[in-house]
Amino acid sequence: xxxxxxxxxxxxxxxxxxxxxxxxxxxxxxxxxxxxxxxxxxxxxxxxxxxxxxxxxxxxxxxxxxxxxxxxxxxxxxxxxxxxxxxxxxxxxxxxxxxxxxxxxxxxxxxxxxxxxxxxxxxxxxxxxxxxxxxxxxxxxxxxxxxxxxxxxxxxxxxxxxxxxxxxxxxxxxxxxxxxxxxxxxxxxxxxxxxxxxxxxxxxxxxxxxxxxxxxxxxxxxxxxxxxxxxxxxxxxxxxxxxxxxxxx
Numbered sequence: 667x668x669x670x671x672x673x674x675x676x677x678x679x680x681x682x683x684x685x686x687x688x689x690x691x692x693x694x695x696x697x698x699x700x701x702x703x704x705x706x707x708x709x710x711x712x713x714x715x716x717x718x719x720x721x722x723x724x725x726x727x728x729x730x731x732x733x734x735x736x737x738x739x740x741x742x743x744x745x746x747x748x749x750x751x752x753x754x755x756x757x758x759x760x761x762x763x764x765x766x767x768x769x770x771x772x773x774x775x776x777x778x779x780x781x782x783x784x785x786x787x788x789x790x791x792x793x794x795x796x797x798x799x800x801x802x803x804x805x806x807x808x809x810x811x812x813x814x815x816x817x818x819x820x821x822x823x824x825x826x827x828x829x830x831x832x833x834x835x836x837x838x839x840x841x842x843x844x845x846x847x848x849x850x851x852x853x854x855x856x857x858x859x860x861x862x863x864x865x866x867x868x869x870x871x872x873x874x875x876x877x878x879x880x881x882x883x884x885x886x887x888x889x890x891x892x893x894x895x896x897x898x899x900x901x902x903x904x905x906x907x908x909x910x911x912x913x914x915x
Contacts, residue, residue: 719822723815726760726806737801739769742792742824743859748776749828750788750800753819759808760816764788770796789828795863798824826852 724735742748754762766777766788776790776798792798800822806812826849835845908914 720820721817722820723817724762724802724804726804726812726814726816728806728812735803736818737799738820738822739797739799740822740824741860742768742796742798743856743863744792744795746792746825746856747828748790748792748798749823750790751785751821751823752782752788752802753785754782755817756783757814757816759806760814761805761807762816762818763803763805765801766790766798767801768792768794768796768798770794795860825856 720738722736750766752764761781763780764782767775774793777788802818804816831845831849
């Protein structure tokens with residue numbers, strides 16, 4: 667598989683720097699502003715926001731088994747917009763199917779589309795905090811044994827990356843600074859939401875650990891009591907045996 671990663675870090679970083687440069691013209695004040703935690707937070711936010719773009723080949727398979735040739739997984743928070751752009755060139759005797767699902771306990775299947783061709787833009791909204799998978803498979807529909815492959819370009823945008831800020835800027839007449847503020851606000855909101863999810867998961871794991879420790883404690887006490895009881899029974903049995911053999915009074 668050949669991976670072409672295109673990240674939107676440069677645009678985010680440019681917007682963050684432009685935002686702070688427009689706030690003051692004093693170099694000393696600008697330097698002090700860079701040292702503030704707010705600047706570091708926005709800088710890290712700009713680096714964390716990325717677009718997942720891939721290009722790979724899928725070998726055609728004749729037997730339609732319920733497994734997928736390629737699966738791309740990314741974490742998405744609950745109620746996040748996920749836009750998948752797949753560019754599949756048309757090839758004879760080949761059919762590419764796509765399925766979007768998550769890795770939660772419910773195994774939600776958001777979309778299942780067969781025989782995609784050309785550039786397809788698919789949008790779904792997640793239901794739970796989980797990894798979202800975009801799975802594709804290339805079916806061979808011709809005669810004989812398949813020996814063909816098909817190149818697929820896949821673009822996955824999640825959360826704030828899936829929002830068309832150019833359309834919003836044109837609709838609401840926003841400036842470049844306001845658009846960048848919208849992007850940073852959306853990215854910060856996603857980070858807070860993900861941190862809340864991680865906190866809840868940590869609380870569930872802590873409750874599980876405490877419950878397990880409590881069970882282990884009582885099990886250890888039960889083992890100790892059983893060992894003491896077995897030892898007392900052995901002493902009484904030996905005492906009775908020695909008395910029967912007239913070894914002790």
